[in-house]
Amino acid sequence: MAPLVATRRRKADRSSTPLAPVGAQPAPVDGRRRRGQATRAAILHEAVQLASTDGLGGLTMSALADRMGIPKSSVHAAFGSKEDLQVEVLRTTRAILIDHVVTPALSAPAGYERLVALGASWMKYLEAGVFEGGCVLSSSASELDGRPGLARDQLVVIMNEWLRFVADNVRAAIANGQFESTTDPDQLAFELHGIGLTANWHHQLFGGRAAFRYARHAWPDALARHRVFARKPVR
Amino acid sequence: MAPLVATRRRKADRSSTPLAPVGAQPAPVDGRRRRGQATRAAILHEAVQLASTDGLGGLTMSALADRMGIPKSSVHAAFGSKEDLQVEVLRTTRAILIDHVVTPALSAPAGYERLVALGASWMKYLEAGVFEGGCVLSSSASELDGRPGLARDQLVVIMNEWLRFVADNVRAAIANGQFESTTDPDQLAFELHGIGLTANWHHQLFGGRAAFRYARHAWPDALARHRVFARKPVR
Numbered sequence: 001m002a003p004l005v006a007t008r009r010r011k012a013d014r015s016s017t018p019l020a021p022v023g024a025q026p027a028p029v030d031g032r033r034r035r036g037q038a039t040r041a042a043i044l045h046e047a048v049q050l051a052s053t054d055g056l057g058g059l060t061m062s063a064l065a066d067r068m069g070i071p072k073s074s075v076h077a078a079f080g081s082k083e084d085l086q087v088e089v090l091r092t093t094r095a096i097l098i099d100h101v102v103t104p105a106l107s108a109p110a111g112y113e114r115l116v117a118l119g120a121s122w123m124k125y126l127e128a129g130v131f132e133g134g135c136v137l138s139s140s141a142s143e144l145d146g147r148p149g150l151a152r153d154q155l156v157v158i159m160n161e162w163l164r165f166v167a168d169n170v171r172a173a174i175a176n177g178q179f180e181s182t183t184d185p186d187q188l189a190f191e192l193h194g195i196g197l198t199a200n201w202h203h204q205l206f207g208g209r210a211a212f213r214y215a216r217h218a219w220p221d222a223l224a225r226h227r228v229f230a231r232k233p234v235r
Numbered sequence: 236m237a238p239l240v241a242t243r244r245r246k247a248d249r250s251s252t253p254l255a256p257v258g259a260q261p262a263p264v265d266g267r268r269r270r271g272q273a274t275r276a277a278i279l280h281e282a283v284q285l286a287s288t289d290g291l292g293g294l295t296m297s298a299l300a301d302r303m304g305i306p307k308s309s310v311h312a313a314f315g316s317k318e319d320l321q322v323e324v325l326r327t328t329r330a331i332l333i334d335h336v337v338t339p340a341l342s343a344p345a346g347y348e349r350l351v352a353l354g355a356s357w358m359k360y361l362e363a364g365v366f367e368g369g370c371v372l373s374s375s376a377s378e379l380d381g382r383p384g385l386a387r388d389q390l391v392v393i394m395n396e397w398l399r400f401v402a403d404n405v406r407a408a409i410a411n412g413q414f415e416s417t418t419d420p421d422q423l424a425f426e427l428h429g430i431g432l433t434a435n436w437h438h439q440l441f442g443g444r445a446a447f448r449y450a451r452h453a454w455p456d457a458l459a460r461h462r463v464f465a466r467k468p469v470r
Contacts, residue, residue: 195426206466
């Protein structure tokens with residue numbers, strides 16, 4: 001949880017702070033540990049795809065071992081429990097989301113421009129089909145509902161962090177004078193997040209490109225409604 | 236599939252046509268068949284709740300029998316296969332959605348007023364917690380992705396029917412002169428559907444009432460953007 005805590009600490013500059021990348025592992029001290037870490041990374045890579053198609057519930061040690069053609073004991077050695085594996089899959093998905101969606105948007109200044117860039121990178125990421133079966137973070141909310149535990153707690157932290165990142169950029173846009181002061185940051189974050197969520201849902205169900213076309217229209221449209229435009233002089 | 240076909244036939248009046256209720260069973264001819272149908276209905280009632288919490292994938296004959304405290308053979312006798320059970324759960328969920336969301340909105344005239352009513356009844360239905368674990372139709376899209384079969388086909392039909400119902404009412408609003416003629420009915424149906432989908436997602440993950448507050452604001456706001464307002468006279 002270290003990186004999330006680090007993000008929280010930098011409250012003063014939250015809107016321009018990237019969602020911190022997932023914490024680097026300590027440097028390997030010998031070949032055995034290095035091999036162990038490589039195995040863990042390889043398993044996680046497959047686990048993210050398996051969770052994407054089969055859900056976090058379908059992410060069993062044996063299904064994963066079958067998929068990779070390795071003994072179940074190797075998966076057990078790398079991850080102590082199914083819950084441990086689920087938590088790591090959620091954290092890895094978060095890291096992938098940061099790489100594909102958040103980081104590209106950070107080259108734009110905080111506020112309106114960054115929100116525009118965020119929509120563009122999010123749609124590009126969804127359209128690229130990074131995950132075989134759609135975004136794990138989107139599909140896990142209903143799956144983990146009523147299943148308290150570490151995986152659900154991790155998902156709540158990640159999604160709160162994401163919604164806060166969006167809302168913080170709405171706040172920055174208001175502070176910059178780009179959005180009306182009456183704009184509710186959490187309301188708009190809900191709506192913007194919903195556009196990506198719905199694009200993922202629609203594409204999962206119907207395939208094709210229509211979902212991305214709708215979402216690419218809806219995103220800037222949602223932002224435009226809050227813009228402060230320079231008043232035209234009255235003649 | 237009969238009721239969906241019936242809806243399709245009445246193309247000329249689609250926007251004012253209710254999503255047809257799930258077809259009535261033929262009248263029972265004897266006590267044995269009546270008991271069989273009652274058992275089937277009781278199993279379906281529990282199956283919908285189980286699918287809501289555990290997903291369509293978690294909807295196994297044995298989990299259902301355990302939940303109900305009946306022998307697995309009784310579930311097997313009522314439903315030939317897991318896929319049969321999944322399809323019937325989706326159809327039952329559709330019928331529940333019609334009762335709670337569509338039917339109340341039909342008392343308003345087709346077009347803008349019906350869209351307003353639809354948003355209100357949808358939020359009321361989500362807030363009432365009709366399903367223990369949220370809407371099965373919302374959560375099934377990602378679960379069934381990459382799993383071709385009768386259940387996925389059924390979900391595609393139901394969701395297409397729903398999106399068409401919304402889009403048809405947008406068309407009616409344009410025809411009534413309530414919405415701008417430039418409004419894209421499928422685009423707005425995507426956006427409106429997304430508001431309910433996101434409310435379901437948000438509530439599943441975070442609990443509380445914030446999701447409904449956001450959605451109740453976003454829905455009429457999305458409609459208002461397309462309204463044709465009477466022009467004020469120039470003085």
